[in-house]
Amino acid sequence: MQQSATAGSGIDRDRVAALAEERLDWRFKAVPPAGWGRTVTEYLATGPALDQLGTPLLTLDAAALEHNLRTMAAWCATAGVQLAPHGKTTMAPALWQAQLDAGASAVTLANLSQLRVARAFGVRRVVIANALLDPAGLAWLAAELDADPEFEVCSWVDSVESVRLMDEARRAAGARRPADVLVELGGPGGRTGVRDLATAEAVARAVRAAPTLRLVGIGGYEAALTHDATPGGLATVERYLERLVELHDLLRAAGLFDQAERVVVTAGGSAYFDQVARLLTPLARAHPDLDVVLRSGAYLAHDDGFYRAISPLARGAGEPLRSALHGWARVISRPEPGLALLDGGKRDFPYDEGLPEPQAVRGPDGLRPLSGHVSAVNDQHAFLRGAEVEVGDVVRLGVSHPCTAFDKWTLIPVLDDAASPRPRVVDLVRTFF
Template sequence: MLQPHIGDSLDTLDTPAMLIDLTLMEANISKLMERFKGSKVHVRPHLKTVKSAALARLLLAAGAVGGCVAKVSEAEVMVQDGIDDLLITTEIVGKPKLERLVRLVQQSSHIKVVVDSVAGAQALNQAMHEAQQHIDVLLDLNVGQNRCGVLPGDEALRLAHALRELPHLHLTGLQGYEGHLQHIHNAEEREQRCREAMHLLTETARQLREAGFTIETDTTGGTGTAEICASCEGVTEVQPGSFVFMDTDYRNAIGPIYANALTILSTVISRPTPTRAVVDAGLKSLSTDSGMPEPKGLPGVTYQPGGDEHGILRCDDSASSAATLPNIGERIELIPSHIDTTINLHDVYYAHRNGKLEAIWPVSTRGKVQ
């Protein structure tokens, strides 16, 4: 296979290919980091979006205190690549995962995990006991998403008390992620509901401190709420991930605060009618769980998957619309509607500046769902 080289023009890339516009991505990262400069709130970006150790390093260089990952297998790759201050934001259950976690903790003492049940905490404690290891844990609090998480208040206090009996676990804080609020279009409603969720988080932290627990970390927030969370007294850390690249679904919800920096480059392979063009990027290149990807710079042209390997571009039948549809061999960029699930479909990022290839980064935690 012909290998692209740094400095090449994007025309040399085969398609479909996942592109990063570095100028836009760097502006997104600086914008978010600027917003937190001088604040007491740390940024621990969620690396489930970028899925790349190279990008994690860029985020750390920009001021992040560490990273979040969703899964043990993602943490394994990051630790291997030298990124070891990680919070695993999903409950870790089952012997195979606990064994992998023990091995990780043996490599890095900065791995932190969340727990939301006595049973989960006991199994974790037992695994750490057998390996003579200790681990920092955060209570995962349900602040309204109704996914995982112990209820705020008394239930959280009961779980914290139970942790006192588990000497290999060291309770250091709370995670209260309000994922259900990130994409609320109405900014006032998003802010108001976020403040209510943060009250549940910070009030539970207060109750725990009053009961004698040392709670150092209250971690929360995504791209749609990070700033609101950070303005709530008691929040110490935010976990946004999507801001690095954005997608159309997020942009439609929160507005163009961050630019769409990631696209899928594709080639028109067929032009069966004046109003239809077919590209080589279908469901295996672009996810559609959050709506249709958007053809970049082609107003009035829509995309829909035409199966696993094909994408269909359409326009209305006016002469001016038909003129905007690209011809066979032309290349177009598609902006994903959901980046996390799209990135996980690709092996590498082709990072460019003004159309010249500047870096090729592996999607190093691609497929790491365990």
């Protein structure tokens, strides 16, 4: 797949810019009928305001996005790590472009369907934080690699059997370029990944012997082993990262990285990237051919829940991030004292890492603070308790877990300032889930 001459920063900017010419219609639940028939550019030129949009609604805050983008890029530069943000968080090519423009070295994805989206927008460097074993998908990927010498992708393996299946599928597809793979290290009770170093070495040797594969490093996901920032949770992360270092040293001593132009050691979601940098960057200092790559993705939108509490930058590792995500829902019923029903629920806002958090009520003079809590959500409703609201009021909600927020919206309005008396819509972010 050939990219256009405007494919700077690892993505085809023309294809991203073309999203602004998409015509709005009933497919986009964030856009009111007044915007239908217009392109994104034409609609934004009308100067739409938040109060002209319907509810329920999910929005992004432009200033918070810019702050988070700059903050994480600066942190990574200071820490001496590369950033390949997990694009599956947003599946938004315009946001991927912003991350690449800010210095990200690649985009991380989780599967072949996400990779097809990335290729449709000319993304050149991709980390697949998963194993790829689907023969049809591997045949497509082999053709992509053979057709575009500038396209770089690496994926994971965690067994000799997965190496065999991947190599067989690629040989059957007539692949010419070798596929770069990393040995994935896991841990007890975690997700995928080799559980012991001896097995990891056997997997690495199988890759080294496979004619269509090339071993370029190791990786894993520390947050699969814990879910909090307690001393015990942080110790679990530290032990895992120490084993990752040990695995690198074992495979390097065995000469198994001899085909890699650059050795990759990758870990780090959005919860423990400070520990990843602290424990893994000594490898890069000791070995000039090695890159430490973080895959943090939730940092860009951040949240008012799980990541607000657990982010290293909320625990003293640097300047805190800001939540760019807000839900907006209208009070449609007060069926009994102390209970109000909002018109947004599971289909609109994330709920797997905490329920939406009532923050304020929008009125003609701006926002007023709101107490109370959401006790439950149904598909289309949220149960708001203990709040002084009236039927028709619009409530601003903080949400938790960006990874299950973006997937509910095909188009997300970006506001100039979600806290202003009358926020204006300054952009529309297109997602592809």
